[in-house]
Amino acid sequence: MSERSEQHTQAAPAEAPRGATLSRRRAITLAGVGVAGVAGVAGGAGALARGGDHAAASDTAAGAVPFHGEHQAGITTAAQDRLHFVAFDVITKDRAKLVALLQEWTAAAARMTAGKDAGLIGAVGGMPEAPPDDTGEALGLPPSQLTITVGFGPTLFRDAQGADRFGIADRRPAALADLPHFAGDALKPEISGGDICIQACANDPQVAVHAIRNLARIGMGVVSVRWSQLGFGRTSSTSRDQATPRNLFGFKDGTANLKAEDASLLREQLWAQPGDGPDWMTGGSYLVTRKIRMQIETWDRSSLAEQEQIVGRTKGSGAPLGKTREFDEPDFAAKGDDGQPVIAEAAHVRLAHPNQNGGAHLLRRGYNFVDGSDGLGRLDAGLFFIAYQRDPRKQFVPIQTRLARHDAMNEYLRHVSSGLFACPPGVRDAADWWGRALFS
Amino acid sequence: MSERSEQHTQAAPAEAPRGATLSRRRAITLAGVGVAGVAGVAGGAGALARGGDHAAASDTAAGAVPFHGEHQAGITTAAQDRLHFVAFDVITKDRAKLVALLQEWTAAAARMTAGKDAGLIGAVGGMPEAPPDDTGEALGLPPSQLTITVGFGPTLFRDAQGADRFGIADRRPAALADLPHFAGDALKPEISGGDICIQACANDPQVAVHAIRNLARIGMGVVSVRWSQLGFGRTSSTSRDQATPRNLFGFKDGTANLKAEDASLLREQLWAQPGDGPDWMTGGSYLVTRKIRMQIETWDRSSLAEQEQIVGRTKGSGAPLGKTREFDEPDFAAKGDDGQPVIAEAAHVRLAHPNQNGGAHLLRRGYNFVDGSDGLGRLDAGLFFIAYQRDPRKQFVPIQTRLARHDAMNEYLRHVSSGLFACPPGVRDAADWWGRALFS
Numbered sequence: 001m002s003e004r005s006e007q008h009t010q011a012a013p014a015e016a017p018r019g020a021t022l023s024r025r026r027a028i029t030l031a032g033v034g035v036a037g038v039a040g041v042a043g044g045a046g047a048l049a050r051g052g053d054h055a056a057a058s059d060t061a062a063g064a065v066p067f068h069g070e071h072q073a074g075i076t077t078a079a080q081d082r083l084h085f086v087a088f089d090v091i092t093k094d095r096a097k098l099v100a101l102l103q104e105w106t107a108a109a110a111r112m113t114a115g116k117d118a119g120l121i122g123a124v125g126g127m128p129e130a131p132p133d134d135t136g137e138a139l140g141l142p143p144s145q146l147t148i149t150v151g152f153g154p155t156l157f158r159d160a161q162g163a164d165r166f167g168i169a170d171r172r173p174a175a176l177a178d179l180p181h182f183a184g185d186a187l188k189p190e191i192s193g194g195d196i197c198i199q200a201c202a203n204d205p206q207v208a209v210h211a212i213r214n215l216a217r218i219g220m221g222v223v224s225v226r227w228s229q230l231g232f233g234r235t236s237s238t239s240r241d242q243a244t245p246r247n248l249f250g251f252k253d254g255t256a257n258l259k260a261e262d263a264s265l266l267r268e269q270l271w272a273q274p275g276d277g278p279d280w281m282t283g284g285s286y287l288v289t290r291k292i293r294m295q296i297e298t299w300d301r302s303s304l305a306e307q308e309q310i311v312g313r314t315k316g317s318g319a320p321l322g323k324t325r326e327f328d329e330p331d332f333a334a335k336g337d338d339g340q341p342v343i344a345e346a347a348h349v350r351l352a353h354p355n356q357n358g359g360a361h362l363l364r365r366g367y368n369f370v371d372g373s374d375g376l377g378r379l380d381a382g383l384f385f386i387a388y389q390r391d392p393r394k395q396f397v398p399i400q401t402r403l404a405r406h407d408a409m410n411e412y413l414r415h416v417s418s419g420l421f422a423c424p425p426g427v428r429d430a431a432d433w434w435g436r437a438l439f440s
Numbered sequence: 441m442s443e444r445s446e447q448h449t450q451a452a453p454a455e456a457p458r459g460a461t462l463s464r465r466r467a468i469t470l471a472g473v474g475v476a477g478v479a480g481v482a483g484g485a486g487a488l489a490r491g492g493d494h495a496a497a498s499d500t501a502a503g504a505v506p507f508h509g510e511h512q513a514g515i516t517t518a519a520q521d522r523l524h525f526v527a528f529d530v531i532t533k534d535r536a537k538l539v540a541l542l543q544e545w546t547a548a549a550a551r552m553t554a555g556k557d558a559g560l561i562g563a564v565g566g567m568p569e570a571p572p573d574d575t576g577e578a579l580g581l582p583p584s585q586l587t588i589t590v591g592f593g594p595t596l597f598r599d600a601q602g603a604d605r606f607g608i609a610d611r612r613p614a615a616l617a618d619l620p621h622f623a624g625d626a627l628k629p630e631i632s633g634g635d636i637c638i639q640a641c642a643n644d645p646q647v648a649v650h651a652i653r654n655l656a657r658i659g660m661g662v663v664s665v666r667w668s669q670l671g672f673g674r675t676s677s678t679s680r681d682q683a684t685p686r687n688l689f690g691f692k693d694g695t696a697n698l699k700a701e702d703a704s705l706l707r708e709q710l711w712a713q714p715g716d717g718p719d720w721m722t723g724g725s726y727l728v729t730r731k732i733r734m735q736i737e738t739w740d741r742s743s744l745a746e747q748e749q750i751v752g753r754t755k756g757s758g759a760p761l762g763k764t765r766e767f768d769e770p771d772f773a774a775k776g777d778d779g780q781p782v783i784a785e786a787a788h789v790r791l792a793h794p795n796q797n798g799g800a801h802l803l804r805r806g807y808n809f810v811d812g813s814d815g816l817g818r819l820d821a822g823l824f825f826i827a828y829q830r831d832p833r834k835q836f837v838p839i840q841t842r843l844a845r846h847d848a849m850n851e852y853l854r855h856v857s858s859g860l861f862a863c864p865p866g867v868r869d870a871a872d873w874w875g876r877a878l879f880s
Contacts, residue, residue: 082645082672084810089817123690124756128745135740136690136755137673137808140683190815205522205645205672206686209810213688213819217740224817230810232522232645232670233577243580246646248653250563250576300575300657305568315576316564368577370524370649370670371811375630377529377664379653 061203064143067113069426070283071271074147074201075363075388076260078239082205083231083367084212085289085384087194087419088223090156095166099439101222105150105215106433115143118214135217138210146202148211150434151287151421154178156195171438173277175286175391176422182404184415191227191291191417199287199386201365205230227417229291231367231384238365244318244326248294248368248381249412251311252318255326256353258363269361269390272425276390280437283425285388288396291369291417294382299412310408312347320349332356346408352399360395362387382413392420501643504583507553509866510723511711514587514641515803515828516700518679522645523671523807524652525729525824527634527859528663530596535606539879541662545590545655546873555583558654575657578650586642588651590874591727591861594618596635611878613717615726615831616862622844624855631667631731631857639727639826641805645670667857669731671807671824678805684758684766688734688808688821689852691751692758695766696793698803709801709830712865716830720877723865725828728836731809731857734822739852750848752787760789772796786848792839800835802827822853832860 061081065073090098108118117123119133126132157172159165198215202208209230216225235247236254240261247253258265267273272281299307304315312330313320320330322342332350334342343350354361364387371380389395404410424435501521505513530538548558557563559573566572597612599605638655642648649670656665675687676694680701687693698705707713712721739747744755752770753760760770762782772790774782783790794801804827811820829835844850864875 086813091817124744124754126744128748129743131741132690132744132747132755134690135688135736137686137688139686139690139756191812206808209672209688209808209821213736213821216819217737220737220741225813225819226817228810228813228819230670230672230812232649232672246577246579248575248577248649250572250574250579296575296653297657297660301571301660303569304564304566304572307572308568314564315572316579368646368649370668372631372670373526373665373668377531377666379656379665379668381649381653 062142062144064114065145065147067110067148067427068429068432070428071285071426072147072149072423073113073426074149074199075270075285075365075423076238076266077145077147077201078242078260079234079236079365080145080147080201080208081203081234082201082208083234083384083386084200084205084208084228085231085386086198086200086212086216086228087153087226088196088198088216088219089226090165090195090222091224092222093165095439097222098166099435101219102435102439103433104218106427108214108218109148109150109211109434110427110430112138112211112214113143113146113148115141115146118211118218135210135214137213138207141204141207141210144202144204144207146200146207146211148215149199149201149423151197151199151423152176152435152438153194153196153419153421155193166439168438171278171280173272173281173286173422175272175277175281175393176420177393179288179392179397179418179420180401182400182415184404184410184413185418186414186416187418188416191229192419194226194419194421196223197287197289197419197421205232229369229384229417231369233368235366235368235383236364238363247383248296249299249307249311251307251313251315252326253366253383254364255313255318256349258361265361266363269395270363270388272390278438280424280435281422285363285390285423286392287419287421287423288385288387288389288392289417289419289421290385290415292383292385293380293414293416295378295412295414296381297378309344310346310348310412312343312349321347330355344408346406348403348407348409351403351407357399357402360399362389362395362399388423502582502584504554505585505587507550507588507867508869508872510868511725511866512587512589512863513553513866514589514639515710515725515805515863516678516706517585517587517641518682518700519674519676519805520585520587520641520648521643521674522641522648523674523824523826524640524645524648524668525671525826526638526640526652526656526668527593527666528636528638528656528659529666530605530635530662531664532662533605535879537662538606539875541659542875542879543873544658546867548654548658549588549590549651549874550867550870552578552651552654553583553586553588555581555586558651558658575650575654577653578647581644581647581650584642584644584647586640586647586651588655589639589641589863591637591639591863592616592875592878593634593636593859593861595633606879608878611718611720613712613721613726613862615712615717615721615833616860617833619728619832619837619858619860620841622840622855624844624850624853625858626854626856627858628856631669632859634666634859634861636663637727637729637859637861645672669809669824669857671809673808675806675808675823676804678803687823688736689739689747689751691747691753691755692766693806693823694804695753695758696789698801705801706803709835710803710828712830718878720864720875721862725803725830725863726832727859727861727863728825728827728829728832729857729859729861730825730855732823732825733820733854733856735818735852735854736821737818749784750786750788750852752783752789761787770795784848786846788843788847788849791843791847797839797842800839802829802835802839828863
């Protein structure tokens with residue numbers, strides 16, 4: 001069965017041995033039924049109802065986002081509502097196994113983003129004595145604008161001991177330079193870094209979780225989950241068609257974000273250009289992730305005026321202080337009657353704004369998270385920050401250096417995890433695969 | 441500003457002192473604006489666009505579920521897609537403070553389920569030098585069928601040392617008997633138990649998180665978050681209008697669940713009846729929660745046939761083995777050609793089925809969870825089990841005793857958290873409050 005479908009083509013067992021031990025006779029009988037089932041689906045239209053025409057469906061929350069293209073989907077794609085992000089350690093030393101996995105992953109990602117099962121057979125087809133090649137929890141669910149985006153971490157190129165693990169050390173881009181320590185960083189190594197990351201975004205969290213879970217399953221023995229993060233609500237817009245969402249400080253976030261419509265800015269600020277570094281990254285982008293714990297209980301005890309001073313925007317409309325509408329340009333020179341800046345020197349909007357950072361932009365697509373509680377009577381909540389850019393050395397690093405030193409918001413923040421990944425350009429067609437240009 | 445609304449009636453500051461210190465003059469100026477803003481909203485229809493007619497909207501995913509009624513909402517309410525569940529420790533010894541909190545919580549819950557701010561003033565109204573009485577992250581979001589359901593744990597009646605903390609020890613229902621240890625239990629005390637629980641279910645996770653976060657904020661100094669759990673996908677239907685969803689084993693879950701339409705069964709199996717115990721619980725229900733970690737990586741390596749034998753249903757359609765449709769009754773007596781039962785003796789569906797448990801039903805409304813990874817290369821994933829019932833001693837306890845001893849699925853499960861709560865009947869009207877009959 002090749003599509004995610006509720007239709008069940010496998011007959012009920014004619015005989016059911018007790019427990020999990022299958023008699024050989026029964027296995028053969030059921031295998032025959034399984035094959036018939038696959039054939040039945042391949043020839044029938046009913047079971048294919050979920051796939052459909054992706055282009056036509058791509059503008060609905062349930063539709064499909066095309067997987068193949070010049071750039072990876074999931075970067076400028078209008079930010080979906082839910083996230084499952086994972087960072088893997090590669091646990092093999094065998095380059096061929098890693099390459100085979102990247103190829104298998106690419107095929108699975110192409111299928112799942114189209115709303116199909118991870119494997120060709122699916123959760124309920126094939127040989128009953130074999131594990132299904134899809135785990136099944138997304139059966140019957142639409143594509144839900146799932147995007148699956150891959151990135152390669154610094155440690156894939158050279159390990160902590162400096163070894164060239166897979167013969168690609170000389171292909172490491174200079175822009176994939178380890179991030180410096182920032183003031184106030186409280187990073188936990190066990191939820192930072194990683195050799196390979198995969199970002200799954202979708203409008204249905206079950207679809208995003210299903211994608212990561214199946215990629216982890218496919219990678220068994222080659223990669224191991226280092227850390228993973230769910231995000232329940234997007235905190236940025238990446239398209240002018242989207243309303244600006246709110247973070248857990250209750251403020252609109254990402255008003256000045258780089259957006260899909262900013263064609264010339266995307267070339268200048270988002271996509272690696274020819275000559276930037278190794279050719280394999282041309283058309284790709286660099287990803288920085290930061291898990292930022294918010295001290296929401298302390299924030300909630302601060303006054304509205306203090307919150308607005310810290311952010312530099314009004315809480316209701318999101319307008320910069322001194323202006324009336326969200327998308328009004330902040331006036332950083334304006335002073336009040338008392339001669340003080342209307343937008344404080346330490347306000348987040350001032351320190352982070354491109355105008356104040358030599359024009360450096362980020363394409364942010366972070367998510368709110370709540371990971372239970374912290375054992376100290378508080379919710380473990382915050383922002384899983386995700387930012388794409390052409391060169392972190394010129395974008396995230398100088399911006400974050402400034403924020404870490406001066407941002408009035410720091411009193412309420414704690415960066416507990418950090419990731420850096422080189423996300424290659426898009427997969428062009430069915431013959432292409434994640435990292436082909438890097439490993440060829 | 442009394443409604444959650446994007447409209448921002450507070451003018452931008454005419455003067456903005458540096459940092460968080462407000463001049464008295466500015467505070468007064470802004471307070472005046474705030475009052476004008478509230479008046480403006482009260483008189484204007486535009487800002488009220490989100491509230492609307494709850495009854496009319498209650499059948500849409502974005503609509504409101506009525507808060508007042510004979511029973512609490514969030515039990516037989518058609519299961520929403522997302523969950524935020526919290527268990528609190530009460531940290532005051534002052535009964536009056538606890539009662540005042542329950543009253544304040546009730547009012548806030550009534551407001552939030554109607555799509556309004558937690559407080560009367562809201563996130564962006566009122567005095568700028570005061571903390572907002574709503575945290576703001578749900579501004580502009582619809583009610584999303586939010587339900588907020590409260591329950592009282594055994595430790596609220598008598599603490600671990602046996603002390604009658606709030607003068608209600610003699611009102612503890614016999615049915616709220618501590619759960620026994622079940623075979624295989626691996627409970628973590630820090631994420632088990634709790635004096636008071638609140639279950640927030642909604643179709644938008646940001647709305648569910650907002651509700652719990654604001655109740656925790658309101659409870660500061662009286663209660664402390666003991667543990668909290670997000671669930672991203674419902675695993676049961678509680679209405680015949682809902683399709684049966686899938687758990688992270690990839691199987692349909694809750695096919696034989698108690699449903700809102702089963703009126704006589706609900707009386708018999710779900711709601712505490714007059715004479716069952718103390719009067720304050722009549723019309724209420726007992727809640728058992730279990731956080732069940734699933735060993736999904738091991739499960740994913742097991743064969744389809746083994747998975748189906750363990751569950752006792754086919755993976756695709758959810759039909760009982762030997763039958764063809766999901767809602768066909770399982771035939772536990774049927775034997776295959778080899779003389780063995782078609783549904784194995786240790787199959788989950790057999791052991792959990794009401795027919796095999798003296799007619800005992802549960803109303804389940806659990807959720808899938810993924811809490812990052814476990815540090816051992818695996819996703820920390822599973823089922824947050826939630827079940828309501830008339831008397832756990834006659835329902836959950838005997839069923840779970842049997843499952844814990846015999847269920848073939850146990851190889852893939854680990855119960856890591858447990859909760860037991862008495863959920864009082866519904867709040868009848870605006871003068872009623874959570875626990876009124878218990879504390880009066």
